[in-house]
Amino acid sequence: MKSIYMTGFMGAGKSTVSRLLAEEMGLAHHDTDEEIVNAAGKSINRIFEEDGEIVFRKLESEILHVLPKENAVIATGGGIIVSEENRIFMRRNGIVIFLYASIEEILERLKEDTTRPLLQGDNKEKAASLYEMRLPLYRETADICAETGGKQAEEIASDIKHCLKGAGLGHTC
Numbered sequence: 001m002k003s004i005y006m007t008g009f010m011g012a013g014k015s016t017v018s019r020l021l022a023e024e025m026g027l028a029h030h031d032t033d034e035e036i037v038n039a040a041g042k043s044i045n046r047i048f049e050e051d052g053e054i055v056f057r058k059l060e061s062e063i064l065h066v067l068p069k070e071n072a073v074i075a076t077g078g079g080i081i082v083s084e085e086n087r088i089f090m091r092r093n094g095i096v097i098f099l100y101a102s103i104e105e106i107l108e109r110l111k112e113d114t115t116r117p118l119l120q121g122d123n124k125e126k127a128a129s130l131y132e133m134r135l136p137l138y139r140e141t142a143d144i145c146a147e148t149g150g151k152q153a154e155e156i157a158s159d160i161k162h163c164l165k166g167a168g169l170g171h172t173c
Ligand SMILES: Nc1ncnc2c1ncn2[C@@H]1O[C@H](COP(=O)(O)OP(=O)(O)OP(=O)(O)O)[C@@H](O)[C@H]1O
Pocket: 008, 009, 010, 011, 012, 013, 014, 015, 016, 017, 033, 075, 076, 077, 078, 079, 109, 110, 116, 148, 149, 150, 151, 152, 153, 156
């Protein structure tokens, strides 16, 4: 089958849910953020600090293009959809699943997190404006939208699997 690209804002649960979904469906699992860290040999924070976001985005797009286009579940980074070329690539080559969580839920999930450079500092307005700017891009790129609020990762993975099996594409949220 075509690979599954999981998209959504930071903290939506892409890394967590994609791993479970891959296990449940017997597919390979990849995470663009992990691949970037491995390729660069340093953390995302350090890439942003030492090389800048533009270099990070270039690596992210390169990695997206070389990951398997079949039989894999791929967790993407929260900003992958900012590039139109990446959006077109994912739509053309795979099934795109948008994990939706409200900004309140995201800020709650990530309140202790120090690994996401774009959310460092206690600037909720900045996070909310990035979220609002990206929301239409997640929506327009998605084949399936999965609501994550109030659900455990296992339940979300299982909902997605059933949706895919029933070919119930086209959910909105
Ligand atoms: N459904 C959920 N309910 C509550 N917490 C969750 C849920 N899914 C994930 N989390 C928690 O939220 C945090 C972020 O999850 P995860 O790393 O999977 O997000 P992500 O979408 O991959 O983020 P990023 O875009 O930054 O890579 C983790 O601490 C994880 O345990």
